[in-house]
Amino acid sequence: MVIFFVAQAFVIPSGSMKNTLLIGDHLFVKKFAYGVPVPHIPWLEIPVWPDSDGDGHIIDAEGPKRGDIVIFRYPRNEKIHYVKRCVAVGGDILFLRDKVLYLHPHEGNDYIVSNYPKEKIVDIEGMLFVKNPYREEFPGIHNDPKVIMDGMQPIEIFDFGPVRVEENHWFMMGDNRDHSNDSRFWGTVPYRLVVGKPWFIYFSWDENYLIRWDRIGRNIETLEREPPNYVE
Structure with a gap:
């Protein structure tokens, strides 16, 4: 039940957030950062809680702030999760x-x-x-x-x-600005698709399966404000 309401594992699948988040970073997502989203069965993405008011959350809260990195459901395929930075609010x-x-x-x-x-x-x-x-x-x-x-x-x-x-x-953009499929191409993200924000890295490895030991355990809100160690 913890994965439904508190935290969920998430793997960075693409380079759109380089050089802040890297391909192969394994994160825990803080799902209560913007309220509590309607829980879904992992991988199957089947909701297991009624969404009575249609806003995608069982407990509402303030949405993302400017500058936040946000995990959300892709508006064109809600079974897919994206991670981008919020650059503008309503x-x-x-x-x-x-x-x-x-x-x-x-x-x-x-x-x-x-x-x-x-x-x-x-x-x-x-x-x-x-x-x-x-x-x-x-x-x-x-x-x-x-x-x-x-x-x-x-x-x-x-x-x-x-x-x-x-x-x-919310208007979302990747930190790797010229290599990001984001709100410039498919529009803004409504509150009902907001899932949470990255919490910390619990594991990380590169394309050669070499472990990035210096990233493991790092809190994202601290990491994102430091000069990146991995620049590609």
Whole structure:
């Protein structure tokens, strides 16, 4: 029953969150971080609790905050779990230009002036935006200089939006920005699909099955704020 309500094992299957989370990281997911989601039988993904109000949770709580790494069900196939970073919440406006993320938090201009460094604030026709708001705090976020606008890559990698995020939805992006299938391509994540947040790494190995001993036991909220040890 613990796996249903408190924690669940999760393996990082792709490189979309490099260099913060790596392929082969085995995590425990804190399932009570954003309420208690409706439990499902692992692997079969069959719900074992009625979802009476249709919001995907048996106990509701505040949803993800800006900057959180979140485990959620993929909106196009709810049996699949994804892990991405929340870059915008309901009411926020965001866009990308030349791979640079610009964010206008819904709290408005005064909030931006009070909470972000002056050098990161851009005024666009009287509306203030924060340029690349997460990179200093989470150094694993990066772009791939080899990915260029050559007609072979999706335009969303380089230019996207602007869009306003719907209430009770979250805009998710991978830390490996140019190699991530995320909200730029399939939209925002509603609360009913939010599962939890990564807790700690209980095991990790690389593509050669070599154990990454230095990652085992690491708390994600601490790890994500450190310069990454594995840069690919």
